[in-house]
Amino acid sequence: MPFYHRLGKIPHKRHTQFRKEDGSLFREEVMGTKGFSGIQSILYHHHPPTQVSQVKTIRNWRPELEEREANRYRHLLAADLPKQGDLIDGRVHLLVNEDVAIALVCPTEPMEYFFRNSDGDEVLFVHEGTGEFQSVFGSMSYRPGDYIVIPVGTTYRLKMDEGPQKFLVIESSGEITPPKRYRNEFGQLMEHSPYCERDIRVPETLDTFLEDGAFEIRVKAHGQLDAYTYNFHPFDVVGWDGYLYPWIFNVEDFEPITGRIHQPPPVHQTFSGPNFVVCSFVPRLYDYHPEAIPAPYWHSNVNSDEVLYYVKGNFMSRKGVREGSITLHPSGLPHGPHPGKVEASIGKQGTEELAVMIDTFRPLHVTKAAKEVEDPDYTYSWLP
Incomplete structure (x- = not known):
C-alpha cells in the first residue's frame, strides 16, 4: 500500500554516511520498482546484500499444462489436494497465464530457508491458520481472512503456528495495488472506497539479526527457482523507510x-x-x-x-x-x-x-x- 512508513534507525539524509558504533558504515540499499520511477524504500544493512557465497539451480518453476481440450466450465475440488511441503515447495499451481498464476498450498513443514519472488508481486490469502509473516521489512502476525500483499523482491518466510494451514496464492507478473478509482491524485483511499488506510496492517516490529552461518534464500526468477547462500542472516536490516513494503488487509x-x-x-x-x-x-x-x-x-x-x-x-x-x-x-x-x-x-x-x-x-x-x-x-x- 503506497503510503510512507519507517521502522528502526535511519540517517537524517539519504545517501549519506550512516555509521555503526564501531565506526564502520551501514550498507544502504535502494529497493524500488520501474527503474527509479516507481515506489521504493531504502534499507540499511549490516552487510552488503551482494555477498553471495554459493549459487545453484533448484528446479523449473513453470507447471505442466494439460493437453488442449474444449473450452468449458470447470470445477476443481481443490480441498482434495494433498497437504504437503512448506509454503513454497508445497504449492500446487492450478491455473496460469502470462500475467498471473493461481495456486493452493496446505503446508505441513516449516520454511527452513527464505524466499524471494523476483518476477512480480504475490498475494497470500489465508484460508486457515495463524502465525507470523517475517520479512526484511519486519514482522506481522497473520490470521484467517488476511490478504498478505508481498512486493516483488521481498525476502520473507512464514513462521506457522500449530494447526492446519491453507493459503490461496496469487503470483503476479507485476504490481498488485488497490484499484485506482478508489484513490485520489495523491494515492489516498477516498470516501467511497470499500476499505481505507485504517484497515491496513504494516510491519510494526523490526528485529535485526546479527548471526553468522549459512543462510539460504531461494529466489524465483525468469521461470526457475535458484538458491543463494549467504554467510549472514538476511534480516540484518537496522532500519528502513519508504513506500515499498509488505502489508496485510483482512x-x-x-x-x-x-x-x-x-x-x-x-x-x-x-x-x-x-x-x-x-x-x-x-x-x-x-x-x-x-x-x-x-x-x-x-x-x-x-x-x-x-x-x-x-x-x-x-x-x-x-x-x-x-x-x-x-x-x-x-x-x-x-x-x-x-x-x-x-x-x-x-x-x-x-x-x-x-x-x-x-x-x-x-x-x-x-x-x-x-x-x-x-x-x-x-x-x-x-x-x-
Missing part, C-alpha cells in the same frame, strides 16, 4: 457496496494486477428494490476468465461447490446461477458467503495438477 474489513438492484462484480474489487483483478465476496445485505432479484444475472465473459475460490458460507448462486472449491468460467461462454437459484434468492435479506474472485483478461491455462481434482460433471450442471 477481508472482514471489506465494506460491501450494495444497492436497490443487483450490483455488478466490480463493486467487489479489492486489488488490481496486470491484466487481472481480485474481488472479495463478503457477507452483505441483498438488494432492496421491492422486485429485486438478488441472484446474479446470467452474463457472458466476452474477454475475461472468471475464477472463484469458495472460502466459507452458503454460496447462493451455486450448487455442488464446497469450501475450498475453485470454479473457472472461461471467456466465450455465458454463465450464471444454477437451476432454481434465481427463484430461491427472491425475498432473501442477505448472504453469509465468503469467496475470492480473480478475473483475468487473458485466457487461463489449466495445469495437469488441476485436472487430477476436476469434477467432470460440472460442465453439465445447468441442465434441468
Whole structure:
C-alpha cells in the first residue's frame, strides 16, 4: 500500500554516511520498482546484500499444462489436494497465464530457508491458520481472512503456528495495488472506497539479526527457482523507510457496496494486477428494490476468465461447490446461477458467503495438477 512508513534507525539524509558504533558504515540499499520511477524504500544493512557465497539451480518453476481440450466450465475440488511441503515447495499451481498464476498450498513443514519472488508481486490469502509473516521489512502476525500483499523482491518466510494451514496464492507478473478509482491524485483511499488506510496492517516490529552461518534464500526468477547462500542472516536490516513494503488487509474489513438492484462484480474489487483483478465476496445485505432479484444475472465473459475460490458460507448462486472449491468460467461462454437459484434468492435479506474472485483478461491455462481434482460433471450442471 503506497503510503510512507519507517521502522528502526535511519540517517537524517539519504545517501549519506550512516555509521555503526564501531565506526564502520551501514550498507544502504535502494529497493524500488520501474527503474527509479516507481515506489521504493531504502534499507540499511549490516552487510552488503551482494555477498553471495554459493549459487545453484533448484528446479523449473513453470507447471505442466494439460493437453488442449474444449473450452468449458470447470470445477476443481481443490480441498482434495494433498497437504504437503512448506509454503513454497508445497504449492500446487492450478491455473496460469502470462500475467498471473493461481495456486493452493496446505503446508505441513516449516520454511527452513527464505524466499524471494523476483518476477512480480504475490498475494497470500489465508484460508486457515495463524502465525507470523517475517520479512526484511519486519514482522506481522497473520490470521484467517488476511490478504498478505508481498512486493516483488521481498525476502520473507512464514513462521506457522500449530494447526492446519491453507493459503490461496496469487503470483503476479507485476504490481498488485488497490484499484485506482478508489484513490485520489495523491494515492489516498477516498470516501467511497470499500476499505481505507485504517484497515491496513504494516510491519510494526523490526528485529535485526546479527548471526553468522549459512543462510539460504531461494529466489524465483525468469521461470526457475535458484538458491543463494549467504554467510549472514538476511534480516540484518537496522532500519528502513519508504513506500515499498509488505502489508496485510483482512477481508472482514471489506465494506460491501450494495444497492436497490443487483450490483455488478466490480463493486467487489479489492486489488488490481496486470491484466487481472481480485474481488472479495463478503457477507452483505441483498438488494432492496421491492422486485429485486438478488441472484446474479446470467452474463457472458466476452474477454475475461472468471475464477472463484469458495472460502466459507452458503454460496447462493451455486450448487455442488464446497469450501475450498475453485470454479473457472472461461471467456466465450455465458454463465450464471444454477437451476432454481434465481427463484430461491427472491425475498432473501442477505448472504453469509465468503469467496475470492480473480478475473483475468487473458485466457487461463489449466495445469495437469488441476485436472487430477476436476469434477467432470460440472460442465453439465445447468441442465434441468
